[in-house]
Amino acid sequence: MVRIELAQIRPFLGDVERNFLKHREIVETSDADCVVFPELSLTGYVLKDLTFELFRYSEKAVEKLAEASGGKCVVAGTIKEVRPGVLRNSAAVIINGEVDYVYKFYLPTYGLFEERRYFQRGDPPRDLKTFQHAGIKFGVMICEDAWHPEPAEALALMGADLILIPAASPMRRLGRSLAIQDSWEALLKAHALMNAVWVTFVNTVGSQEEEFFWGGSMAVSPLGEVKLRLKLFEEDRAVYSIDLEELRRARFFSSFRDHISSFHRVLAEL
């Protein structure tokens, strides 16, 4: 059984050192195999032009987090400068002290989002990756990538048994219910069912400028059941165990293995 910790934190916008200290404390006190933080967890999300200043600090924070990670795997949200002056919204994946990066493909630039103003998107042929730790193969995709079918599909077909989704989903329309929570739950279940994988969503929580991130992180089994729910509107952390037997049973009774790749040739022409 692989144990995954969901670390639903409230990053302080722009205060990388303070955020790093919180990451380190959680990693050091965790007994899980893997600790997963939200999107841009080391910097905060509503950065605007601070993006241009904070990438240096967040790269340093990733190095220090790697030193503190011990034998754990850690996924933390950061800004990566891939070439001088070219920044990407990234997840640092630390395994046995070694750092690799996953880049966000779909950069939301609508409504309150303005990511394409600051970031370059990842390039799927080069940047889709899977990782191996504690006996499980997993992939990572960031927030908006879960609003499209391909990233999860690609990771699952590349062999991921678990997909980790660091996110920064802000609250909208808090009237009588929280519509965005229902939407996310539907997406996570769909990815888990269609791709016969475990799915773990770790959302940011708390305020940043006008926005407020709603938390509500979830782990969903390959049978589409929500196995763990973190609190709404406040910081929270919890561990769940991934049962590979459950994954096996789900795949015996799923058409996941019948992937017809020629659909993608058609899609490529559209």
Added chain:
Amino acid sequence: MNEYVAQALAIDCDKVARYLVERLREYIEESGARGGVLGLSGGIDSSVVAVLLAKATDNFFFLLMPSASTPPRDMEDAMKIVKLTGAERKHAVVPIDDYVKAMSSAVDVADKRIVGNIKARLRMVLLYAYAQKLGYLVVGTGDKSEIMLGYFTKYGDGGVDILPIGDLYKTQVRQLGRCLGVPEEIVAKPPSPALWEGQTAEGEIGADYETVDSVLYLRYEEMRTREETAAMLGIDVSVVDRIDALVRRSQHKRLPPEIFRLSGRAVGSDWRYPRRYWNVRPW
């Protein structure tokens, strides 16, 4: 109110109140201020924000700043909120007529609109002086309906540090007021800035707040056409147009002043930083 819009604007009072109280508490704490001061008029907006602020922190202070055009009933209602929030020792009454007279004579005007705006701006000056004296923030009481319509005095009641209920329409603030225990006579009272005698918001805007909020919601959140909005609400399209015009004309009141561009990077254009810039430390 139109049933469809009423459904859309219905709020879960407890959830919304808890959210606003927590954000107020957090904003005050993280800004480094010790608390919050607000102007209490006896109307629904300031009553609701007063109750929220008193839940968020013990360090609050209410200023009651009546003028000759303030109906006596409003001060009675404000005192009910003082009592409700336990602010007997955390409020002050500062009548403003002497200052209004001095300012009006300096400008040599009697026009009720000019004098009315002087009143709103004098209140802002007093709020900021009290805030600085106490080390507090000025907590604004404007609601979304007023902000969208521009129905406020620029640098008067618009001159504040935060706007906790600025994303709730007037009719939603009434819902919130009822479940926060604001007395019904305050919730049901026709809104008025009371900048001159007999002034009412709905009289000046030319529509009641149920209609105003419905039009604002359908036009700007659901982005429906003016014709469709009028048809859904069973009102003349001229009412929609009047509200649209108020929104468009008042944009300058909602934004910082325009800065004429010269440099390579200019404030208000491509120098875009978050408000909580103070968190950034070299590391």
